Amino acid sequence: MGGTELPDADLSGADLRGADLNGAAVTVEQIVSAVIDSSTRLPANLSDDPAVRARITEVEAE
DSSP: OOOBBOEEEETOOBOOOOOOOOOOOHHHHHHHHSSSOOTTTTTTTTTTHHHHHHHHHHHOOO
């Protein structure tokens, strides 16, 4: 999804496990509303965000 801009996309509940979002224009809010795990490749600006890391931990604990 590199270079993809998703400013208004509703990602709530979207299963993005294993997805390559590297380079995608997405927000923290969009990412934490989706289903992501450690195999989801995130944009560099989001990969270390505390809310994103917490969401990954939450999903992987389910």
